[in-house]
Amino acid sequence: MKKVTFILLILFSFETFGQGVIFNEMSIDSIINKAKNENKYVFLLYGINQCGYARKSYNELMTDSTISDYMNENFINVILADSFNEREFIALLAIMDAPRYFFISPDGEIVMMRSNYHRPKKVKRYGERVLKGRIIRPNLFMYTGKMYGKNRATLSMLTHTMNAYLKLRRHGFALTDGTTHSGLVLSRSEFDYINNEINKSFEYGEYPTNKFINELNLVYNVDN
Numbered sequence: 001m002k003k004v005t006f007i008l009l010i011l012f013s014f015e016t017f018g019q020g021v022i023f024n025e026m027s028i029d030s031i032i033n034k035a036k037n038e039n040k041y042v043f044l045l046y047g048i049n050q051c052g053y054a055r056k057s058y059n060e061l062m063t064d065s066t067i068s069d070y071m072n073e074n075f076i077n078v079i080l081a082d083s084f085n086e087r088e089f090i091a092l093l094a095i096m097d098a099p100r101y102f103f104i105s106p107d108g109e110i111v112m113m114r115s116n117y118h119r120p121k122k123v124k125r126y127g128e129r130v131l132k133g134r135i136i137r138p139n140l141f142m143y144t145g146k147m148y149g150k151n152r153a154t155l156s157m158l159t160h161t162m163n164a165y166l167k168l169r170r171h172g173f174a175l176t177d178g179t180t181h182s183g184l185v186l187s188r189s190e191f192d193y194i195n196n197e198i199n200k201s202f203e204y205g206e207y208p209t210n211k212f213i214n215e216l217n218l219v220y221n222v223d224n
Helices: 002-016 028-038 052-063 065-074 083-093 120-131 153-169 188-204 207-216
Strands: 024-026 041-046 075-080 100-104 110-115 184-187 220-223
Touching (some): 028 100, 041 120, 065 075, 065 120, 075 083, 153 188
Parallel strands (some): 184 220
């Protein structure tokens, strides 16, 4: 009996050893709150509910034990909870392709964003550069108009847009397919904060912010 127990323990240790990156399934606002509460950077893999290459990247990251210790120790690794949250993310940041790799700071700033498929070791190198404060320009070749898709201003623009949206989301507002809202009651400080973040976003570019504002379609009721 003792020999059988010993063998089972060995098998169990081999089964659990070598796990890959551990992902949490979360909504956008939960991701930002968790990062702030734990004072930790976030690695977000976007697109697993709609893209085969994103699913491939997800499966590889979850089973690659050579990068798991580093990623699990230094980042909150997340995927969006479901297809609803992915549609919400698409509407907010005007995302047009997947997979997409995001790194977000503890204070909610998008500090890196890369598109196209990348192998696990390259994802780890991106994470290493983020923690060293070295930001890679976003490779957003699909953006046009007044959005500057090849420099760090893009990341700042998207961060301010996201800040405004997350404030609205606390009141039950969500960007979904064709959903409209009216009569949303905000405090004066909330109203001023949202307008300030949107105006800051406009300083960098207009394309996704205009998309966000167009889909907003609500009437502010400000509670003085």
